[in-house]
Amino acid sequence: MVVKKKIELSPEQLTWLRQAYKDRLHPEQMAAHLECHVDTVKRLLDRHGIRIALSSKHITTDQPPPQWNRPCNMCRCTESRPKFQYTCNRCKSHTRDLHHVHEDFHAY
Numbered sequence: 001m002v003v004k005k006k007i008e009l010s011p012e013q014l015t016w017l018r019q020a021y022k023d024r025l026h027p028e029q030m031a032a033h034l035e036c037h038v039d040t041v042k043r044l045l046d047r048h049g050i051r052i053a054l055s056s057k058h059i060t061t062d063q064p065p066p067q068w069n070r071p072c073n074m075c076r077c078t079e080s081r082p083k084f085q086y087t088c089n090r091c092k093s094h095t096r097d098l099h100h101v102h103e104d105f106h107a108y
């Protein structure tokens with residue numbers, strides 16, 4: 001018997017996801033935050049009507065994405081990068097195909 005894993009979001013996570021979508025976070029970053037697969041995030045966005053609701057609204061395109069200076073999980077540098085990106089671009093490119101960064105998310 002195959003058990004299908006279905007992700008259910010708490011109200012807090014759902015609120016976060018809506019806001020994250022509004023802030024135009026990359027689905028990859030949403031997936032990292034919710035600790036699920038990118039495809040799952042896309043399904044969640046559709047299931048909760050977030051993608052549809054927002055695309056029908058007028059969205060301004062000249063707003064820069066939010067940034068933060070959180071110390072990089074890998075090298076601790078504090079250069080600006082998109083919010084909820086936990087490693088700097090330099091480290092990110094090194095670990096693009098690895099997922100072990102994931103496990104450190106809750107340690108900080």
Ligand SMILES: [Zn+2]
Binds near residue numbers: 073092
């Ligand atoms: Zn780094």
